Amino acid sequence: SQTIHQWPATLVQPVGSPLSLECTVEGTSNPNLYWYRQAAGRGLQLLFYSVGIGQISSEVPQNLSASRPQDRQFILSSKKLLLSDSGFYLCAWSVSRKRQYFGPGTRLTVL
Amino acid sequence: DQQVKQNSPSLSVQEGRISILNCDYTNSMFDYFLWYKKYPAEGPTFLISISSIKDKNEDGRFTVFLNKSAKHLSLHIVPSQPGDSAVYFCAASGDNAGKSTFGDGTTLTVKP
Numbered sequence: 001s002q003t004i005h006q007w008p009a010t011l012v013q014p015v016g017s018p019l020s021l022e023c024t025v026e027g028t029s030n031p032n033l034y035w036y037r038q039a040a041g042r043g044l045q046l047l048f049y050s051v052g053i054g055q056i057s058s059e060v061p062q063n064l065s066a067s068r069p070q071d072r073q074f075i076l077s078s079k080k081l082l083l084s085d086s087g088f089y090l091c092a093w094s095v096s097r098k099r100q101y102f103g104p105g106t107r108l109t110v111l
Numbered sequence: 112d113q114q115v116k117q118n119s120p121s122l123s124v125q126e127g128r129i130s131i132l133n134c135d136y137t138n139s140m141f142d143y144f145l146w147y148k149k150y151p152a153e154g155p156t157f158l159i160s161i162s163s164i165k166d167k168n169e170d171g172r173f174t175v176f177l178n179k180s181a182k183h184l185s186l187h188i189v190p191s192q193p194g195d196s197a198v199y200f201c202a203a204s205g206d207n208a209g210k211s212t213f214g215d216g217t218t219l220t221v222k223p
Contacts, residue, residue: 032209043215090154094209102154
């Protein structure tokens, strides 16, 4: 069966510090991968998606970047965090348009 | 411009009654619609979906209705149960990369 791992579960970082969130998927090959952010009381904003290794599309201009070094690994990064980067970050995968499978999420607080 | 809108931030219903959650969209290119359920501090889980070639899809207590001319869809939960209390997100997709645009969610509370 397929599983998605996302870590850490919670993270508190100072403004200006770097960020690296990792997501890995098991049990499927060549998935589409996604990074979302959910601000408090809001919906899910798509940040990045990838249809293959090394292929990254950015949906919104921001302080973040993404990379896909392996087929089932998706990394969200920042060189210098801003207060506005705080939120709940979700990784998801899909192999069709019919549904996405979400990870447990990372709660990021930037102080 | 928000392409998927859930205009009711919250909904409260009595156990056993019907819950109706609504969603409107503006992009005519959307042709696949999904509902997800989310508990606090967890990732969303898929609930039900509908293709634009249909106007209704049913799965147990959950039914999704699509009105393409009005660009409106709704999720009906009958009968509602306390365990249904969660945030419900409407999502719409219009490309083969599987990207979905999400609404802001509706918090459903089912009272015993």
